[in-house]
Amino acid sequence: MSESLKEVTIYTDGACLGNPGAGGYGVVLIYGRHRKELSGGFRLTTNNRMEILAAIAGLMALKTKCTVTLYTDSQYLVNAITKGWARQWQKNGWKRNKKEKAKNSDLWEQLLNLCAQHEVNFIWVKGHAGNPENEYCDRLAVSAALQKDLPPDAAYENCMKSEESS
Template identity: 70%
Template structure:
């Protein structure tokens, strides 16, 4: 399996508000940057979307180290929360519904396709790729033509 590093970040102007994601994919000497934005979304959705789009960009199953400054994302995967919510019909407990089940499902499916290790990095702490992903995400959220996060807007 190819070893790939994926760096991700999400940003939101207001929460909810205009949002964006930034991604850097690295394999050996190859590097690719991706970004996009939505007119109304949340920061957590953008953090998740960055991971999803980064993994979807891979053309074959890969051994991935995914770096993110989102504790929500890292903890939900590494501590098994997302799988538990999935097994409970997207319920966090008997009363509370899990947020973002559409994105959690996509992410869990992609984690079956690839070998993914999620690594937390402190945001805004000088990590070069995290800082660049943040710039990509913020710039994407500021575009005039933003996509519609249809699932979020249906809530």
């Protein structure tokens, strides 16, 4: 008989001061009475990248396969996973259609791999609507974006440079 999986709740949020601009993410993981908070920031990025990165950071913090309920206020994140958009983009070589490249493919790739390692249920919550953990993640994300000497979001900045030169 196999052991049942740990049930973990993860709340995530991303923030960007300007879009693009300095950005951050905030994560709260809850397992029973245990709580872990994560945050980080980048000097130049987008809000959508921070929303995806928050989910990645939360799932990467798990040490074993878990059943996860992940709450986010990003419809982009929830829809891309639950409606299969990200899998379709991946299947199409990271293209949304014949002409348009899918944005954030580096992060979607990581997130899809992490989702394959866990049983993840993505749930959308309305942002800035009084959900205490979502509000707390927002504060973590904004605080991270306001830090001095933030590292580069290298994938994003390299993508911007290649778009400028083409």
